[in-house]
Amino acid sequence: MTSPRPDEKLLHCPALVATRVIAGKWKTRVLWLLRERPHHFGELKGRLPGVSAKVLAEQLQQLERDGLIQGQAELRGGVSFVLYDYTRYGRTLIPALDALGTWGLEHAAWETGR
Amino acid sequence: MTSPRPDEKLLHCPALVATRVIAGKWKTRVLWLLRERPHHFGELKGRLPGVSAKVLAEQLQQLERDGLIQGQAELRGGVSFVLYDYTRYGRTLIPALDALGTWGLEHAAWETGR
DNA sequence: CCGCATCCCTAGCGATACTG
DNA sequence: CAGTATCGCTAGGGATGCGG
Numbered sequence: 001m002t003s004p005r006p007d008e009k010l011l012h013c014p015a016l017v018a019t020r021v022i023a024g025k026w027k028t029r030v031l032w033l034l035r036e037r038p039h040h041f042g043e044l045k046g047r048l049p050g051v052s053a054k055v056l057a058e059q060l061q062q063l064e065r066d067g068l069i070q071g072q073a074e075l076r077g078g079v080s081f082v083l084y085d086y087t088r089y090g091r092t093l094i095p096a097l098d099a100l101g102t103w104g105l106e107h108a109a110w111e112t113g114r
Numbered sequence: 115m116t117s118p119r120p121d122e123k124l125l126h127c128p129a130l131v132a133t134r135v136i137a138g139k140w141k142t143r144v145l146w147l148l149r150e151r152p153h154h155f156g157e158l159k160g161r162l163p164g165v166s167a168k169v170l171a172e173q174l175q176q177l178e179r180d181g182l183i184q185g186q187a188e189l190r191g192g193v194s195f196v197l198y199d200y201t202r203y204g205r206t207l208i209p210a211l212d213a214l215g216t217w218g219l220e221h222a223a224w225e226t227g228r
Numbered sequence: 229c230c231g232c233a234t235c236c237c238t239a240g241c242g243a244t245a246c247t248g
Numbered sequence: 249c250a251g252t253a254t255c256g257c258t259a260g261g262g263a264t265g266c267g268g
Contacts, residue, residue: 011162013146014218015211021221022133025241032127041250048125052242057251071250079249080248092220097129099213104128106206107135110181139261155230166262171231193229194268231268238261247252 018096021066026051026059030084031097034069038085041071060084068093132210135180140165140173145204145211148183152199155185174198182207 022028026048033039033047045056063069068090071082086094136142143162147153153161159170177183182204185196200208 011143011146013143014216014222015142015146015214017218017221018214019133019136019142023137028130028133029125029127032125032129053251055241082250089224093217096210096213096217099210100129100132102128103207103210104131107131108128110203167230168232169261195229
């Protein structure tokens with residue numbers, strides 16, 4: 001349920017497009033971190049305890065394929081760094097991400113208050 | 115990845131709370147339909163081509179457990195109908211859903227225009 | 229009409245190890 | 249540092265059928 005498939009003659013549900021793109025155990029978190037500033041692969045891995053290099057690479061590739069982020073390789077003394085950041089298009093998703101975050105905060109309040 | 119687990123000492127990411135709750139192949143669509151008006155189980159099943167009764171029931175239960183929707187049983191001549199609708203709390207999620215939907219629309223425009 | 233019990237099967241995720 | 253290759257596992261989802 002990552003990238004849009006050719007099938008699905010289903011229900012017209014615009015929200016589904018967005019959920020498909022951000023579905024994936026780490027994508028929301030990656031997007032959240034990148035909102036702050038660009039990150040290197042290693043930085044992301046460091047700030048996401050529990051993720052394996054393989055899976056993180058997969059998720060980043062998918063986000064890149066979907067046009068939300070892009071990685072810029074920079075060689076520092078023969079050692080490769082890749083800096084990931086939002087694309088212009090990817091940034092258009094941020095308001096929606098904020099809406100989800102806002103609700104998450106309300107949720108926390110509701111959880112403790114019931 | 116449906117209901118919050120006791121583990122996950124991870125990153126503070128409020129948006130993740132929301133994504134966990136709406137994660138599931140049919141939840142977004144169900145929530146989208148309920149936005150319009152309350153629906154019976156059978157109605158939902160009818161408007162969601164491809165879903166099986168079992169899976170739909172599961173997804174509805176999870177949404178109910180998470181406090182977003184609630185089902186009201188009404189017996190019509192010995193035949194049981196269950197009417198599903200948002201809870202007051204569930205409605206607080208609608209703005210976030212709208213944000214996702216809005217982006218989905220922009221996405222469609224972007225897709226055709228590149 | 230609705231929910232539940234069974235069985236199965238695939239996609240996503242994770243651990244490890246190895247190249248540029 | 250970044251990415252790839254293998255292998256394995258488990259949870260989510262799907263098909264079918266019974267019972268309330």
